[in-house]
Amino acid sequence: MEMRKLDEDENIYTMALSGKLDVEGESIIGDKFRQVTAENDKNFIVDMGNVTYLASLGIRLLFVGAKNLASVGKKLIVVNPQPMVEETLLNSGTVKLIPIAKTKEEAQSLL
């Protein structure tokens, strides 16, 4: 599991996650993800195009990040999830609170 910063401007922090966001993946990136979303007061675009698997621990991690950002009036948008990962996000009801966009441009329009 990897997490890397793609871009950052005045208002938006863009990152990419890749690999399996399971119990092992969450243990690798969890602390870093929680920290970066807690320390920033920008909107976050999280590219999940290379995340191949998402378990509830991973969804909880997204919720923690989104709550950190909501506390300073910002949003977290998930971009380009693979079909099975998107299905997990839809089935869990996560999308009611963490929007999904197909592209970075669409994500920007949701901010």
Added chain:
Amino acid sequence: MINTDTIFRACAGNTNKEIVNLIRRVDTWLRNGNRPTRLIYNVNLVLEELLTNIVKYSYNDSDHHTIRVELFSTSDKLHMRIEDDGMAFNCLLTEPPELGDSLMDCKEGGLGIYLVKQSVEKISYSRKENVNILEVVFNQFSA
């Protein structure tokens, strides 16, 4: 073509590291049997959610415990059985998450079991001779 001739049996200790290794072995067994991608994803998801629940909630000591997992096929079904010697705990009675309309008010507890129930055809819990038993049925060919 799916290989339905074999049974998978394995054990893991009650640590996240050991259950991750067990899930990897199940994943390899399913891929070697040419199971559909969706089924493999769902089995991985269900197994991880159930095993992490067992590790987290079934034991109130620091002893080593053994969790047993068995999978086998019958026609269009894939059956999974998980046994642990922890406290009596029916995870299927867990309340679903309350996500609501506000991030700050949402309660994600129960999310894992909620996902499990949506990913299987059938799941049941029983307790026999101080062992928790979860029996799960997947449709191997669900779209």
